[in-house]
Amino acid sequence: MKNKQEVTSSVNQELNITQWMVFKDKVGRSWYRFRRNPISITGASMVLLVILLAMLAPYVTPYPHHAGAFTDLPNAFQSPSKTHWFGTDEIGRDLFTRVIFGYRISLILAVIVLGISVPLGVILGLTAGYFGGKIETIIMRFTDIFLALPPLVMALAICAAFTPTIEKAMLAIASIWWTWHCRLVHGITKSIKTEEFVQASRVIGDSHFRIIFKDILPNCISAIIVKITLDAGFVILVGAGLSFLGLGAQPPKSDLGTMISYGAQYLPMKWWTTIFPSFAILFLILGFNLLGDGLRDMLDVESEGI
């Protein structure tokens, strides 16, 4: 007959569980869910491929010096061949190289735009959702106004008002993009605010600041991450749209949108000058979308506590 002491201790016995072990378990589970889903794996691979290529651009491209100013008119408009996989453009530069360098600009655009708009939107959303009342009304109505403006049109207006450069394009897009994150976080904050654990923190005596950042924000993170991933594709698309209209990166820089724009005049004879850059954008955006969908599925399940 066991006595109660033995039963209790043997049942309560756990190996010394450290923070590291718990973290490893969490990561392991998330990875398991992630890799079961073919969509997320595909998306992740696509995005990773592009990022790697872009980072290592000078080393993986056959003609890195073609990326900027370079002319080789005799070689202009070569169709795709063994020496030029994507062919050459109207002044003889290798298209494959320029596409890879073009990815650099697109990715940097995404990073900077989201790097500005996400923190801004999140902070405004948290503030509006948590404090409510007049503050909420002011912030959210302000957000509504910006949301009513189509991003591309707004960006156009801003860019056209000043001399267009890639930096101004980024700022223009960022100036509207924060609204989506503000709205998203505002909604989540409002619902989390009524949860008992927030009330419990109030009863403990936590300051508003502490509650916002330690209780509410962690619950928004998964939604924000999914949105950032899906946004990345869309931001790149808007950026390419601006360049297409001549308002983004200026030649001789390799920018995908600009390439498409220049090449469009030569359709359908010299099709490669437009098709390959277009496909490149499609590939990247598709990758982000698939990745975002996969992440959303994975994080949804996690929030149910499985």
Added chain:
Amino acid sequence: MNNHLLSVDNLVKYFPIRVGFFQRPIGNVRSVDGVSFNVNKGEMFGLVGESGSGKSTIGKILVKIYNPTEGTVLFKGRDITKLTKEDLGFFKKEVQIVFQDPKSSLNPRRSIKSTLEDPLIVHRIAKNERDRERIIRNLLQMVELSPNYMYKYPSSLSGGQRQRVAIARALTVNPSFIILDEPTSALDVSVQAKIIHLLQGLQREFNLSYLFISHDLSLVRTMARQTAVMYLGKIYEIAPTERLFSMPLHPYTRTLISSVPVVFKEEQQAKPTKQSWGGEIPSPVNPPSGCAFHPRCSLADDICSQQLPDLVEVMRDHFVRCHHVSFNMQSVK
């Protein structure tokens, strides 16, 4: 000047109902409608009722989640609605709450350690990280959880374990008074038994005072020395617990006790006769006139719908609010 730990006098809490674009108030949810009771140091006080009774709202008013519409709440002689910022800090260390649903009372994105060290940081109870860890280990052992649970997240804990963490959180600040709002309703029988015994043990060890809010009469019987029965925002009977169960006087109390499905023969035999016709619990937005229980009461007659009976002391320490219960001993107020 009374020397009760907690003194509630004519507490009222209405929640306005707002409609339309301009949020015009069209009525009130009369959640708490004139409640008075006292709790002494080291005492366990029980508050029983069904949905709409207002018992949970009272608990939340006592920890200042809500502010009263009318009435006074005195804790250690001080009015809790008139506390200075400094006093508020002290108050939060004195009065804590354990919520009903262990799933929602812990932040799923915070480790147990993070949840428990919150009060330590906010009230500057520990000097440094190592101190905090030591205190948390201590707390976990007090609620009979292995300290290994520190780095876990609520999703890997069972309901009973989460509730223990919630109790540990309440104990972090070393309170003298804990509001227990249905602390075991979401738990299984055997887990409930452990938690109740734990709470009783803690009470003895630290001379705590409890306000035990529940709809489970058997639990209230175990936990409370004095019990009040609430219905639609008012107290209809209040008595020492043993007397309330052995001699329930109000028709609603009798209905309540007889409705509980019981396991043991002795309970079955001790059940009072039901004095109700059945029917739904009315909404606290539009409570019945006079005595709120009259539409369901088998003793009701005309006076019951016209006049709200007073809370009258019909026996020593035993108060009943009913026109038809009269043992003429003393009348108070």
Added chain:
Amino acid sequence: MKNKYILEIRDLHVHFRVYEGISRVIDGVFLYIKKGERVGLVGETGCGKTVTIKTVMGILKIPPAIIPSGEVFLDGQDILRMSQKKLLQIKGTEISMIFQDPMNALNPVFSIGEQFYDVIRFAQQRFSNDEKLSRKGIRNKMISALEEVRLPDPERIINNYSLELSGGMRQRVLIAMALVNNPKLLIADEPGTALDVTIQAQILDLMNKLVKTKGISVLLVTHNLGVIRETTERVYIMYGGQVVETAPTNVFFENPKHPYTQGLISSVPRFTGGEFAKGIPGTIPDYIKAPSGCRFHPRCNYAMPICSQKKPLLTMLESGHYVACYIYTGQEDQNE
């Protein structure tokens, strides 16, 4: 072939494939319900009762669930080997269920009438076109079902939405929907748990009366021992995915044999006061690395060496009282 039992579960095993491996949740469940009998299935969270009733209802998600062995017969029909088509005919007609939470079991976007209509019409599919009821016929059937559960003004309720009704009224609507097609077996999953005590008493009373008059068998699943005591004729108690004891209700509560049953019943507080046990030490088993032999042995004060070696089988003690425990049976057991 006329069967004595409306429901037979024989040695059911159900496993789940999860991140950590295989979770062997149900490990040998036996359950028998006679015609017109009210049987209670008791167990705490994690004992497997929900998985069991989902298997019986045919709503278990396979995969990730796997049913390696076992049999479930509903009035002689083999549920586990039935085609999806045949199963669809049975669900909601021969066997129906009342869910735990009346707040969520009704769709808030459709009126009560629309949902009720679906329930009746679904059952009508089994009949030929001549036998099917018309719209008016269905409506009349709806109204009489709502009257049976003592809802005032059924005509108005049909047009209401679930949010306009109180918890008690919603539960009555659910009962009406479950009984309207005259099922042979009604599974009630924690009826009244989400309701107030006084309302719960009315609902249970109503359910008892209705099943008695209609001769419906009931499987009442709950962790509330008081409800079991007052509304059932036989009790099965589950622990760790196994049925560990079964007996007629009064015998079960007055003379429990299995240590788990004893531990559980002694932990119930009474409103008449007095001591009650401090629960049962330990926690529910891990279904992935389940304890060998008897799944309760790590928590049992009376554990013997054999308990960790071989799983005890349900054996008859007295008439109708079966226990799966080596305290009462020898090393050679008989199966029920």
